[in-house]
Amino acid sequence: MWRIQGLVCRVLSRCHANAPLRVSQTHHHVEDDVRGTSTVLSTGLLPSDSSSQTGGNGERQRRKRTSQFCYSGLPRYSALDAVGWGVAAMLLMQICRRIHSQFSSVSESNAAPGLYREAGLLQRCGYRVLLEILSQQDVLPRGIPVNYLGSVQAIQGSSSGSTVGHTHSSEDPAPSHIENLFLSNDSVQSGDPLSSSDCDPKDASPSQTPKDNTKDPLCPEDEELNGAANNLKQIADSSVPVILNIIGIENAKSGDYQAAFSCFLASAQHGYSKAQFNVGVCYEKGRGVQRDKDQAAEFYRQAAAGGHGQAMYRYAKHLLYSRGQQSAEDTHTAIELLEGAAASGVREAQAYLGVLFSQESLRDEQKAVGYLRMAAENGDSLSQLYLGQCYECGFGVQQCFRTAVELYQQAAKAGNQQAQNILSALYFTGRGVPEEAALRSIRSAPCFSTRDALQLRLRPSLSNMESNSPFQALPHSWSTGSFLAQSLPSSSLPSERERTGGSPQLPNSAPFNTKRTQKCFQLYADLHFVIPRCHLFIMWFLVVSLPLLPVIIVTVTRYWGDLGAFYQRLLRATPKLPWRAAVCVRSTHDFVFKNCTHGRSESVLETFDLYGQTHPSLSLGPQRGEFLDEVVRRVAPTWTLELGTHCGYASVRILRLLPPAGQLLTVERDATTADAGEEVILVAGFKHSQFQLLACPSKDAILLLRTQVGEGLVQLVLMDHDVGQYLPDLLALEREGLISPDCVLLFNLTNLPSASNLLEHVGSRPEQYTVRRQVHGLLELQRHPLAPQGQDKSQSG
Numbered sequence: 194m195w196r197i198q199g200l201v202c203r204v205l206s207r208c209h210a211n212a213p214l215r216v217s218q219t220h221h222h223v224e225d226d227v228r229g230t231s232t233v234l235s236t237g238l239l240p241s242d243s244s245s246q247t248g249g250n251g252e253r254q255r256r257k258r259t260s261q262f263c264y265s266g267l268p269r270y271s272a273l274d275a276v277g278w279g280v281a282a283m284l285l286m287q288i289c290r291r292i293h294s295q296f297s298s299v300s301e302s303n304a305a306p307g308l309y310r311e312a313g314l315l316q317r318c319g320y321r322v323l324l325e326i327l328s329q330q331d332v333l334p335r336g337i338p339v340n341y342l343g344s345v346q347a348i349q350g351s352s353s354g355s356t357v358g359h360t361h362s363s364e365d366p367a368p369s370h371i372e373n374l375f376l377s378n379d380s381v382q383s384g385d386p387l388s389s390s391d392c393d394p395k396d397a398s399p400s401q402t403p404k405d406n407t408k409d410p411l412c413p414e415d416e417e418l419n420g421a422a423n424n425l426k427q428i429a430d431s432s433v434p435v436i437l438n439i440i441g442i443e444n445a446k447s448g449d450y451q452a453a454f455s456c457f458l459a460s461a462q463h464g465y466s467k468a469q470f471n472v473g474v475c476y477e478k479g480r481g482v483q484r485d486k487d488q489a490a491e492f493y494r495q496a497a498a499g500g501h502g503q504a505m506y507r508y509a510k511h512l513l514y515s516r517g518q519q520s521a522e523d524t525h526t527a528i529e530l531l532e533g534a535a536a537s538g539v540r541e542a543q544a545y546l547g548v549l550f551s552q553e554s555l556r557d558e559q560k561a562v563g564y565l566r567m568a569a570e571n572g573d574s575l576s577q578l579y580l581g582q583c584y585e586c587g588f589g590v591q592q593c594f595r596t597a598v599e600l601y602q603q604a605a606k607a608g609n610q611q612a613q614n615i616l617s618a619l620y621f622t623g624r625g626v627p628e629e630a631a632l633r634s635i636r637s638a639p640c641f642s643t644r645d646a647l648q649l650r651l652r653p654s655l656s657n658m659e660s661n662s663p664f665q666a667l668p669h670s671w672s673t674g675s676f677l678a679q680s681l682p683s684s685s686l687p688s689e690r691e692r693t694g695g696s697p698q699l700p701n702s703a704p705f706n707t708k709r710t711q712k713c714f715q716l717y718a719d720l721h722f723v724i725p726r727c728h729l730f731i732m733w734f735l736v737v738s739l740p741l742l743p744v745i746i747v748t749v750t751r752y753w754g755d756l757g758a759f760y761q762r763l764l765r766a767t768p769k770l771p772w773r774a775a776v777c778v779r780s781t782h783d784f785v786f787k788n789c790t791h792g793r794s795e796s797v798l799e800t801f802d803l804y805g806q807t808h809p810s811l812s813l814g815p816q817r818g819e820f821l822d823e824v825v826r827r828v829a830p831t832w833t834l835e836l837g838t839h840c841g842y843a844s845v846r847i848l849r850l851l852p853p854a855g856q857l858l859t860v861e862r863d864a865t866t867a868d869a870g871e872e873v874i875l876v877a878g879f880k881h882s883q884f885q886l887l888a889c890p891s892k893d894a895i896l897l898l899r900t901q902v903g904e905g906l907v908q909l910v911l912m913d914h915d916v917g918q919y920l921p922d923l924l925a926l927e928r929e930g931l932i933s934p935d936c937v938l939l940f941n942l943t944n945l946p947s948a949s950n951l952l953e954h955v956g957s958r959p960e961q962y963t964v965r966r967q968v969h970g971l972l973e974l975q976r977h978p979l980a981p982q983g984q985d986k987s988q989s990g
């Protein structure tokens with residue numbers, strides 16, 4: 194401390210001796226420089242020491258030393274002097290800061306309007322000084338209309354001032370909103386405007402060229418001085434807009450929007466992109482100036498031209514929506530701007546492009562995924578959801594369900610309601626085995642299983658864009674308080690629900706409706722309540738039954754096959770009860786109809802299989818289905834007959850593999866079931882020209898078949914109806930001469946005892962039928978090509 198004191202004393206003694214120093218030949222150059230600098234800053238003129246421009250060699254020498262003070266003067270001061278000056282300057286700054294903070298703290302701690310006004314006055318002082326600086330022709334060679342700003346300043350004290358717009362008091366929101374408005378919006382793209390980045394001369398416009406003051410021929414020393422002065426002017430030129438912008442933000446924070454707008458405007462007219470953006474926001478929101486969308490767009494355009502990312506994004510959206518039907522050129526420009534904004538890290542632009550490139554008109558899967566990934570990595574929950582859907586459907590990426598689930602989890606964690614719905618449904622389906630179940634469910638759930646599904650899901654965004662309302666925005670418009678969203682006139686900020694991803698759900702995209710999800714949640718919660726309480730009971734049961742374990746194992750292994758068969762029989766038998774059958778058909782049909790992707794047979798089959806995993810089902814099932822596929826491919830029949838349509842699972846399997854001229858006749862005795870089956874077949878994308886469904890008992894249908902097939906013969910028969918009816922129907926088909934000599938017949942033999950008469954009949958006629966194989970209870974018979982037609986007519990009874 195004593196050292197500092199010593200230094201200060203030393204400096205002060207120097208200052209005290211300043212007068213002689215001013216005139217002294219030894220130290221005058223330092224003073225000259227200070228005077229020169231201040232002159233440049235206040236008036237922009239060269240140092241006016243005209244006497245110094247004349248004189249003899251000695252004088253010239255002195256001037257040379259003056260201009261080269263940096264190196265010629267240094268030897269005259271010791272390092273200690275330099276440090277002393279520095280400390281003195283620091284002390285001075287500290288004192289200034291203290292005074293300033295004194296004022297600030299007073300105004301903050303006492304929110305009394307009077308004191309607040311004092312702080313405002315202090316700010317306005319700085320503001321006025323800056324405006325004065327700007328008014329100097331040297332600093333503002335373009336003649337910025339600061340008189341206009343001055344008039345604003347003049348009426349700032351009175352609340353009725355409206356030179357640039359209405360007063361904020363009646364309409365504007367609370368200051369905190371404004372803080373968000375200016376600070377957050379600005380900082381989205383380029384950080385806090387008060388940060389050091391603001392002082393980057395590159396940010397400020399280089400458009401101001403210092404005035405050429407060297408018209409009169411000057412000596413080299415004058416030129417050097419001019420150069421130094423010009424440098425200072427350049428610094429002032431680049432700093433002033435930055436400072437004005439900062440003052441504008443401070444004004445906006447304190448609720449003085451008119452002053453804020455004036456500062457932004459003055460700064461913007463210097464080409465400072467952040468200020469231009471802020472002016473755009475003012476015009477868009479009507480802060481300190483009358484709301485004007487066109488002006489807002491113009492200032493966004495200017496800021497965008499200066500490389501301001503948020504402005505690029507907003508101006509692009511203006512181009513896309515403001516004029517209803519935009520031209521191809523506008524679209525092109527908008528996309529370029531959006532790409533620029535996305536590259537500069539504007540998350541909304543990234544997400545926007547991701548959706549844009551997924552639409553049919555601009556479809557580019559790689560780009561769509563690339564931008565969605567950028568936005569997702571930047572924490573945009575909706576993009577995480579969309580990217581998850583891309584992975585799920587293999588849209589622009591290798592299909593990967595695990596990644597899809599991970600992305601859904603990220604989106605759900607970030608509060609996206611839609612992702613939460615998907616996950617909760619998956620978890621519920623999986624009954625506590627999240628990952629496995631999720632993957633299985635996803636793979637089978639047709640809502641997600643195709644790329645078309647993604648298209649369907651993203652399409653509403655496009656329809657929003659293309660709808661009549663020119664200001665309808667993509668789902669991300671909420672996240673920036675877009676001025677395009679006219680439905681947000683008073684508050685530019687999104688609601689909490691919107692921010693958490695609740696609102697921008699795309700229509701028809703939620704795979705599970707709310708009621709159902711709630712039910713799922715309820716059931717899941719109940720299970721979670723019950724299961725832990727069962728643990729104790731199960732544990733004791735196991736402990737008690739432990740000695741019986743060997744007996745249980747032996748019994749189960751011995752009768753395993755019988756148990757399986759019994760279970761299957763039970764399932765097959767219960768549908769015979771009318772109510773059981775009706776419930777089974779309705780639930781199967783409803784599940785398939787609601788969850789499959791319409792028009793896609795594979796999706797229909799996947800949905801059937803998913804249903805079969807959790808419910809007893811009468812459908813043929815995937816294992817027997819694959820065997821059926823193999824036979825259909827091999828036989829490639831023109832006419833196929835299926836007895837027992839049920840919900841159309843086997844029908845769809847057959848139809849999708851038939852040759853182009855192939856026809857399916859399918860028979861279902863129950864009219865309601867027949868309707869359900871027909872609907873599913875149609876939903877799978879097949880037409881009545883490819884199949885006919887006869888809603889009557891098989892024995893009646895066989896009598897009608899001739900009118901259906903004409904001269905043709907059935908080359909493939911699938912019997913999956915009433916096992917007791919298999920043999921009579923086979924005999925009827927032979928009798929009517931409906932099956933071809935080399936016809937292949939498949940019988941679903943899950944109920945073996947009932948099929949015994951059929952097996953006896955076939956086994957006793959090796960010359961007529963060959964048993965090819967039996968796979969998963971599906972028996973394949975090959976009719977012998979040489980078998981005489983109608984030989985068994987006598988047996989048919």
Ligand SMILES: C[S@@+](CC[C@H](N)C(=O)[O-])C[C@H]1O[C@@H](n2cnc3c(N)ncnc32)[C@H](O)[C@@H]1O
Nearest residue numbers: 812813837839842843861862890891913914915
């Ligand atoms: C096991 S399901 C058929 C499953 C179907 N093939 C599939 O894979 O989805 C049996 C169906 O045959 C029907 N059915 C039973 N006896 C029938 C008969 N005599 N004539 C026509 N349909 C019959 C039942 O109503 C039932 O819908």
